[in-house]
Amino acid sequence: MSRIERTGLKILFFLADTKVFFVTTFWLMILLVLGTLAQTEMGLFEAQERYFSSWYFNWSFIPLPGGMPTMGLMTLGLLFHLVLKTRKITKKNIGTFITHVGALILLGGAFITNTASLEGSLILSEGETSNSFELYRKDPNDKRPGEGPASGKRAILPFSVTLVDFEKKFYQETLLAKSFKSVVIINDQDLQQERTISMNEPLRYKGYTFYQASFSENSQGETTDLAVVKNEGELLPYVSTILITLGLIIHLVFHIPRNKNETL
């Protein structure tokens, strides 16, 4: 084994240590608190870009690691821990092993979402048709015109959407919203189908998800604001949730503390 190989291996083993997790979690908690508090001032979107999906951010003039390197290091640490430190799977550690695989998938999913997903909004008034939507800004330093997170850039949909009708309901005698609903027609080549998008019930079509984000009203009529998301890693959190649930249950069942006078 050469010196370089040995140093490499040393680094890998260093990363595989639980202490790496201990340190990164601590830093992530700090980012979480800073990012959450910052949302009251700069809004949800900007705070997220500054603290959670950034490589670094400047605290007055000192650059500090952002969410990317923190969670990246956490992911690498977990990966090497699983590869290098798992010797034999026994009744005692199978639960934690499954849980950690689940956590790895969750973190991996987060990276895919962060790098390869499209997010934006589609604003339609009644009767209007569109085959593109406006993307949200990805880079916080991008100062092109556009309101809030809107970037001014548009992404093309492989089909078009027409708003047929927008409906809102309030509880009787109150201004409390009961439900919002947009009835749309999807025009995909020769195929036309009417679908409904309502609060908590988005429309999924060809990998795109449309959900009811907001609406506005003026003398011309009603306008619906649909948020559009395309995410390749959409399934990963589901897999991860199942694995983590399973792993933790197994671990908890195999580790119930015995009562006094019994040996553990």
Add this chain to the structure above:
Amino acid sequence: MSKTIFFIFALLFSLSALAEKRLHYLKQIPVLHEGRIKPFDTYARVNLKEYLHKDSLPGMSASLWLFEVLFDQREAYNRKIFKINNPDVQKILNLKPAKGHTYNFIEVFSALGKVEEQINPLLSLEPEELTPEQKQLTTLFNNVYKYLNLSRSFSMFLPELEITHNELAQLLALPTGQKLSYFEINQSKWRLRNYLKNSNMQDQELLREASKIIQFFKFMEEDKFANFFKIIPSREIPEGESFSDNPWFAAWDMDFSKPADVLSLTRWHDLYRSYKGKDSTFMGASESILNHALKVSDGALSARKLWWEVQYNQFKLFNFAFVLYLIGFLVSMGFVITEKKALRIISIILVATGAFAHLINLSIRCYLLSRPPVSNLYESIIFVALIGVLFSLAMEKFRFQYSTVIGSLLGCILLMVSFGYEKDGDNLGMLVAVLDTNFWLAVHVITISIGYGCALVTSAMAHLFLYQKAFKNSLGDQQFKKQIHYCSLFSLFFVIIGTMLGGIWADQSWGRFWGWDPKENGALLICLWLLWAVHGKLAGVLKDTSYMVLISLTSVIVILAWFGVNLLSVGLHSYGFTENIAFNILVFVMAEILIIGFLLLKLMTKNRLQSY
């Protein structure tokens, strides 16, 4: 002697029970208010609570009080029901300090009339722009207006006008020598109209008398503003629309020239007339109103739900549970001091009975609202309290001696906090669209609330561990340490799964799993905190004491994530701002830091802190 006292009490009790029996059906009559169809009883309590901050008067139920407001203003206007706590507001209104700081309608109404010019400009301002006194003043103004509105709801039934002219009375087929109401005269109005149309030989004197009636009608119709009390359901529901989406009407919303509209008021008129009459007539009249509403709703209203809601209001099982927890706590403290086994068993019975009542009431709520137990902050407090108590009781499996100390204390504190939220009107309220029933949302909120409850219990156990290590001559029970560690993992399970289910809800609803929303971050913070402590222990970075300190501090993290997030009020999850919440959180956090800091200091001075 004691027998006599017992007899008197029994008599008093049965008398009040009799008076309440009379209201049996009245209490269940459905009213539409704030988007929900609720029984008369709830409506009465919500209103009274707004004025008096209490849901009953001494010796008088809220329902009876509301009935009096609607039908017998002479009595009602003299009841002291407006609470004005603030001496500055009393001074502005020129009111003398009164016993219990309560004033009657006449006092407050005339006092407000004198400062009307001062109040009017305030009414158009946002609540944030007002000083506390100004806010209380405008609230009082709105309350008095609402009360006045309510009290005129049935003014068409009040006997006000006497017809002295014999021929006119004959023509209208109405009696002379007694005062008649708008409603009664209205039913004969067509006779007058016919007379005016057909008769050529019109009696001038009769016409003069008749014009008095017309003036009276105009005067009474000014009460049409009194339309807050919505008790008449739509008669016809358009095809494809649900019963609850259709408007309800107040008595003055009715068109008095339409026989069908008038007919729907007859039942209320009967009720009004039977007010001073026999119990059976009164109950019959109220039952017929109730049955009619149920019939019109065509199955959309459930008689059973209305009945259960009245029982729910009446028995207040959360208060009962609170009392049992409180006694349970005292008894368990007795056990801690005396170490008598019997006391421990009594405390278990008390706390378990309390938890049973707690569970029953929570189930009734779910039944009444047809939704899962946790959908707003108030409900989450009650639910977490129950989980905390049950989880502590489950510690009996580990033969953990102080399970009831922790369980009852947690139950007491959390229920007390929830009582603070009950002041905000109807606590069976409706939800905004985002938070309305959704499977994933329900599963997420329930799971994470279980996590909160377990984490709080675990934190309390860690406090106890530190206390034992600091004050008792032990190095910390190994068994106890393992149990606490297991409980942390158990809490971690629910918090992590709950958080991830929240992501699944978000993905199902908005197509994104995670959005760094404050509430999401709060939940994640609890996960990370526990993960940090657990992994720190595993990596050998944290020794026993430091680990226990971190687990103790979980309570602070949970409270910040649970309540603190509402202070930020950004994002979809903030359920709305509640006053003083920031102060209470601050007090809690400071207290925790002081307690844990004190225990740690004590440990260090005892040289028990071998290493960090």
